[in-house]
Structure formats: C-alpha cells, structure tokens
Amino acid sequence: MWTWWRDGPRGAGDRETAAWRARDYVIxxxxxxxxxxxxxxxxxxxxxxxxAHVLVVPVALVAAFAGPLRGSLAALLAVLALIAAALERDALTTENVLVQLASLVLVSVLLVVFALSSERGRHELAGERRISEAAQRVVLRPLPGRSGPLTIASAYRSADDGARVGGDLYAVARTANATRLLIGDVRGKGLNSLGETETVLGAFRAAAHRQEPLPELVASLEGSVRWGLAEFCDTPAEADVGERFVTAAVVEIPDDEPYVHVVSCGHLPPLLLHEGRATLLDVADPAPPLGLGALAESTYAPSTFPFAGGDQLLLYTDGLTEARDAEGGFYPLLERAAGLPGSCPATLVREVTRDLLGHAHGPLGDDMAVVALQRAH
Structure with a gap:
C-alpha cells in the first residue's frame, strides 16, 4: 500500500466515499x-x-452493494412486484405463485441478514483501521513540505497490506541553521518491526534537537538504539549476536553552505541529481548499523559532498533497489534516475515510484521508503 505524505491529493478519502455513494445510488x-x-x-x-423468478437478482445486488437497509426496501418492492404480476394473471392463490412468493421472501431475508453481518464487519474493520492509522501516523509523522531552504517530498510503502508503517523509517529535525534527516531500515519488515521503528525515531527526535555536532548525535543515537532494541530481543543471547539492528543514514544540510554532510551506518548511499547527472554519494568509511556499534569502534565522522542550489538528493531504502522484475533483475536506480523527469521533489518521488512499479510488475516484497530533497536556487 502506497502512502503519499506530501504530494498526495487532499480530500482523496472524501472523493472515494462520494464515489461509493454514487455507485450505491446507481445500483x-x-x-x-x-x-x-x-x-x-x-x-x-x-x-x-x-x-418473476428474476426478482431475486436485483435484491441480491442491492443487499450486496448498497447495504441491508436498501436491500430490505428492494426485497419489499420485489414482493409487491411479484404480487402485482400474479394479480394481473389472476394467479395469486395458485400453488406456483405461493411457492415463488415464499422462496423470494426466504432468499431476501437471508440476503439482508448476510448484508447486515457484512456491514457490521466493515464498520468494525474501518474503526480498527482508523485507530491503526492514527497510531502509525504518531510513529511515522508526515515530513514537512519545507525545511529552511529545502523542499521535501516522500513516499512510503509497508510490506503488510493496509499498514502505513513497517520497518522503514524517516524523520526530519531542524537545528538553528541546518536541517537534519534520518532514513533507516529496521531488520525485518511490516508491522512486526513497528516497535523497533518507534525506538529509532524517538531516539533521533530526542537527540537531533539538542544541537549536538553530527558525530555526537549519531553516537547518541547508537547508544539509545542499542539499549532500546535490546528490549525487543526474546533472549539475552539474541541481543549478544546482534540479531536486531538498523541500517541508517543521517544527513545534515546547512542553510548557508552548498554542502551535505552524511554519516552512513551501513545504509545505502544517497543519490545526488546535479545538472541531469545521477551520482551515488558513497561514504568512504561507513559505521556499523545502529545497534551494532559495540562490534566495531567508529568516530561517526561525516563525509561532505557538494549540494548546490537546484540540486536534488534522493534517500531510499532497499525496498527500492532490491525490487525485482520478471527475470529477477534488481531495479537499476542509478541508470533510471537521471532519465526520469523530476523538476521538484514531489515529481521525482512520483516518477521514481511509478517507474519502480512498472519494473516490478506486481506487489513489492519489502517495505520501501523514498525521500527527495531539493535546495532552493
């Protein structure tokens, strides 16, 4: 399921509800x-x-698509129509008509009862989905459309159908003169990773606003994540062997300097789009994934890359690059990105995801998150 936080149309749910109501009226x-x-x-x-035997067909249609109330009214109208047809032929009391009438009433009752049960289930499911969406939006908050000189757009897909949050995550935080962004991928996928996702995002939001230098921020994030993820391990041995971790990239973009600073904790390199060329920003000495910092010491020194006015930066998770086509080939992001139209982050995100779905020709097997940033000219 795709979730468009920034560039999705407003009121889409209202229009969808109106379309369903119009369909019910037509039926x-x-x-x-x-x-x-x-x-x-x-x-x-x-x-x-x-x-007269065809009268059950419209009753079934109305009960199935327009609900039990209209189904009951349709059943009543059908019974009256059968009685009218029998009176026209002076056959209301014949055995054939009485059997038809009893059958119509019985089938109509069954259809309305089934429609009533289905509607109750739909209402319960809709209520649970609203609660789930509200909780998930608290965890993975929508990114702002602007942050300092940056324009931002994002897209998210969870591996669990109907879920809005899974094992991929992103967040933005402002400092006095820069924008910081985290993108990460919890080991695992779907709703089973939601607890770890909340741990990582909470740690980043708490640390990012303390105005610490970027290396200290990531070190603080590592400590918080290691402690938090340990709570989700079933046994101490599972924590010791590093069964739970998060690949992540933390970027900082100063407001007044044409650079981007990147600390990679085992995450995929950001993609820079500059004057029609696509370049992967490979960090020379990446740190271990968050939660595994004890296995190898790291200073979390950031790598610095040019990021001028008009440039775009694409951050993503492996749900994008590991999507396969019918022949088993991975999505060639570097090859495709430069040729995609993307005059702004919203367009870039939309075109990348559209191209990805065309490549995969079916549902994706992993959580996927994409964030695009553009510095103002």
Missing part, C-alpha cells in the same frame, strides 16, 4: 427499474412465460 436505481419491469413485462408476455 439501487437500476435494481428498482428491474423490479418494476417484471409486472410490466408480464402484461405483454404469453401466459406460459413467467419472469
């Missing part, structure tokens, strides 16, 4: 016409031809 109107048509058709058909 109800068509069903009513079919029901009324039965006694009318009987006026012109030979006595040995009966069409």
């Amino acid at each position: 109800t109107a068509v069903a009513a016409l079919l029901i009324v048509a039965v006694p009318v058709a009987d006026l012109f058909l030979p006595m040995n031809i009966h069409v």
